[in-house]
Amino acid sequence: MLNQRLDVSVRHALPSDASALARIFSESWRLAYTGILPSQHIEHEILRRDPAWWRRTISTERNLIVLQHGEFVVGYASCGRARGGRRDTGEIYELYLAPVYQGFGLGEHLFETCRATLDDLGFERLVVWALTENEGARNFYLRCGGRPGRSSCIRTGKVITTRISYEW
DSSP: OOOSSOOEEEEEOOGGGHHHHHHHHHHHHHHHHBTTBOHHHHHHHHHHSOHHHHHHHHHHOTTEEEEEETTEEEEEEEEEEOTTSOTTEEEEEEEEEOGGGTTSSTHHHHHHHHHHHHHHTTOSEEEEEEETTOHHHHHHHHHTTOEEEEEEEEEETTEEEEEEEEEO
Protein backbone atom coordinates (compact mmCIF):
# COMPACT_ATOMS: atom_id res chain seq x y z
CA MET A 1 0.00 0.00 0.00
CA LEU A 2 1.19 3.49 -0.80
CA ASN A 3 2.12 5.80 2.02
CA GLN A 4 -0.14 8.84 2.56
CA ARG A 5 2.88 11.17 2.17
CA LEU A 6 4.07 10.35 -1.29
CA ASP A 7 7.19 11.90 -2.74
CA VAL A 8 5.63 13.12 -6.00
CA SER A 9 6.53 15.87 -8.42
CA VAL A 10 5.51 17.01 -11.88
CA ARG A 11 7.77 18.19 -14.67
CA HIS A 12 8.00 18.32 -18.46
CA ALA A 13 8.77 15.02 -20.16
CA LEU A 14 12.36 14.23 -21.15
CA PRO A 15 13.57 11.85 -23.89
CA SER A 16 14.75 9.49 -21.13
CA ASP A 17 11.07 9.08 -20.08
CA ALA A 18 10.08 7.40 -23.37
CA SER A 19 10.14 3.79 -22.12
CA ALA A 20 8.21 4.65 -18.97
CA LEU A 21 5.58 6.52 -20.99
CA ALA A 22 5.18 3.57 -23.37
CA ARG A 23 4.66 1.27 -20.37
CA ILE A 24 2.17 3.61 -18.67
CA PHE A 25 0.23 3.98 -21.92
CA SER A 26 0.12 0.22 -22.43
CA GLU A 27 -0.95 -0.65 -18.88
CA SER A 28 -3.49 2.14 -18.50
CA TRP A 29 -5.07 1.58 -21.93
CA ARG A 30 -5.55 -2.12 -21.26
CA LEU A 31 -7.14 -1.35 -17.89
CA ALA A 32 -9.33 1.53 -19.09
CA TYR A 33 -10.51 0.29 -22.47
CA THR A 34 -10.69 -3.51 -22.38
CA GLY A 35 -14.34 -4.37 -22.94
CA ILE A 36 -15.06 -0.88 -24.33
CA LEU A 37 -12.87 -0.67 -27.44
CA PRO A 38 -12.02 -3.58 -29.76
CA SER A 39 -8.96 -5.44 -28.45
CA GLN A 40 -7.34 -5.17 -31.90
CA HIS A 41 -7.51 -1.39 -31.68
CA ILE A 42 -6.09 -1.33 -28.16
CA GLU A 43 -3.17 -3.54 -29.13
CA HIS A 44 -2.56 -1.57 -32.34
CA GLU A 45 -2.34 1.70 -30.41
CA ILE A 46 -0.05 0.15 -27.80
CA LEU A 47 2.31 -1.15 -30.51
CA ARG A 48 2.20 2.21 -32.31
CA ARG A 49 3.12 4.15 -29.17
CA ASP A 50 6.43 2.43 -28.57
CA PRO A 51 9.42 4.22 -26.95
CA ALA A 52 10.55 5.60 -30.35
CA TRP A 53 7.10 7.20 -30.83
CA TRP A 54 7.33 8.74 -27.38
CA ARG A 55 10.83 10.13 -28.02
CA ARG A 56 9.56 11.83 -31.20
CA THR A 57 6.53 13.18 -29.36
CA ILE A 58 8.62 14.49 -26.47
CA SER A 59 10.81 16.39 -28.92
CA THR A 60 7.81 18.25 -30.42
CA GLU A 61 5.18 18.41 -27.65
CA ARG A 62 5.56 21.44 -25.41
CA ASN A 63 2.95 20.48 -22.84
CA LEU A 64 3.67 16.83 -22.10
CA ILE A 65 3.88 16.58 -18.33
CA VAL A 66 5.00 13.60 -16.27
CA LEU A 67 4.25 12.66 -12.69
CA GLN A 68 7.20 11.26 -10.84
CA HIS A 69 7.10 9.19 -7.63
CA GLY A 70 10.60 9.18 -6.23
CA GLU A 71 12.76 8.34 -9.24
CA PHE A 72 9.97 6.64 -11.22
CA VAL A 73 7.68 8.19 -13.83
CA VAL A 74 4.19 6.89 -12.95
CA GLY A 75 1.85 9.06 -15.01
CA TYR A 76 1.56 11.68 -17.71
CA ALA A 77 -0.77 14.25 -19.20
CA SER A 78 -0.79 16.46 -22.27
CA CYS A 79 -2.73 19.64 -22.92
CA GLY A 80 -3.09 22.61 -25.25
CA ARG A 81 -5.63 24.51 -27.36
CA ALA A 82 -8.95 22.69 -27.57
CA ARG A 83 -9.44 20.74 -30.77
CA GLY A 84 -12.38 22.10 -32.74
CA GLY A 85 -13.40 24.35 -29.90
CA ARG A 86 -13.57 27.99 -29.00
CA ARG A 87 -10.40 30.07 -29.07
CA ASP A 88 -10.62 30.71 -25.33
CA THR A 89 -10.73 26.99 -24.46
CA GLY A 90 -7.86 24.70 -23.54
CA GLU A 91 -8.05 20.92 -23.52
CA ILE A 92 -6.45 18.10 -21.59
CA TYR A 93 -5.83 15.61 -24.39
CA GLU A 94 -4.62 12.70 -22.26
CA LEU A 95 -4.17 11.98 -18.58
CA TYR A 96 -3.03 8.50 -17.53
CA LEU A 97 -1.49 6.90 -14.46
CA ALA A 98 0.10 3.49 -14.15
CA PRO A 99 -2.70 1.29 -12.74
CA VAL A 100 -0.87 0.54 -9.49
CA TYR A 101 -0.85 4.30 -8.73
CA GLN A 102 -4.53 4.90 -9.47
CA GLY A 103 -6.97 5.67 -6.68
CA PHE A 104 -4.59 7.64 -4.44
CA GLY A 105 -5.34 11.16 -5.69
CA LEU A 106 -2.20 11.38 -7.82
CA GLY A 107 -4.11 12.19 -10.98
CA GLU A 108 -5.10 15.48 -9.37
CA HIS A 109 -1.44 16.57 -9.51
CA LEU A 110 -1.44 16.09 -13.28
CA PHE A 111 -4.87 17.68 -13.68
CA GLU A 112 -3.95 20.78 -11.69
CA THR A 113 -0.63 21.14 -13.50
CA CYS A 114 -2.44 21.03 -16.85
CA ARG A 115 -5.00 23.50 -15.56
CA ALA A 116 -2.23 25.91 -14.47
CA THR A 117 -0.43 25.44 -17.80
CA LEU A 118 -3.59 26.28 -19.73
CA ASP A 119 -4.22 29.29 -17.48
CA ASP A 120 -0.68 30.51 -18.19
CA LEU A 121 -1.39 30.16 -21.92
CA GLY A 122 -4.40 32.46 -21.51
CA PHE A 123 -7.23 29.98 -21.86
CA GLU A 124 -10.35 30.91 -19.90
CA ARG A 125 -12.12 27.57 -20.23
CA LEU A 126 -11.08 23.92 -20.00
CA VAL A 127 -12.53 20.83 -21.63
CA VAL A 128 -11.62 17.15 -21.43
CA TRP A 129 -13.32 14.18 -23.12
CA ALA A 130 -13.98 10.71 -21.69
CA LEU A 131 -15.70 7.66 -23.10
CA THR A 132 -19.09 7.29 -21.42
CA GLU A 133 -18.30 3.65 -20.56
CA ASN A 134 -15.05 4.66 -18.81
CA GLU A 135 -16.54 5.20 -15.35
CA GLY A 136 -13.16 5.70 -13.71
CA ALA A 137 -12.32 8.67 -15.93
CA ARG A 138 -15.81 10.14 -15.71
CA ASN A 139 -15.82 9.95 -11.91
CA PHE A 140 -12.34 11.47 -11.76
CA TYR A 141 -13.35 14.51 -13.82
CA LEU A 142 -16.51 14.96 -11.76
CA ARG A 143 -14.40 14.92 -8.56
CA CYS A 144 -12.17 17.58 -10.15
CA GLY A 145 -15.24 19.79 -10.55
CA GLY A 146 -16.03 19.18 -14.22
CA ARG A 147 -19.55 19.68 -15.48
CA PRO A 148 -20.80 17.15 -18.06
CA GLY A 149 -21.31 18.85 -21.41
CA ARG A 150 -21.62 17.76 -25.01
CA SER A 151 -21.48 14.19 -26.20
CA SER A 152 -20.47 12.73 -29.54
CA CYS A 153 -20.02 9.35 -31.18
CA ILE A 154 -16.69 7.85 -32.17
CA ARG A 155 -16.22 4.94 -34.56
CA THR A 156 -13.39 2.54 -33.80
CA GLY A 157 -13.43 -0.14 -36.47
CA LYS A 158 -16.96 -1.52 -36.39
CA VAL A 159 -17.62 -0.33 -32.84
CA ILE A 160 -19.33 2.97 -32.11
CA THR A 161 -18.75 4.46 -28.68
CA THR A 162 -19.92 7.70 -27.12
CA ARG A 163 -17.74 10.26 -25.43
CA ILE A 164 -18.75 13.10 -23.16
CA SER A 165 -17.02 16.39 -22.47
CA TYR A 166 -16.34 17.72 -19.00
CA GLU A 167 -16.02 21.47 -18.79
CA TRP A 168 -14.64 24.03 -16.35
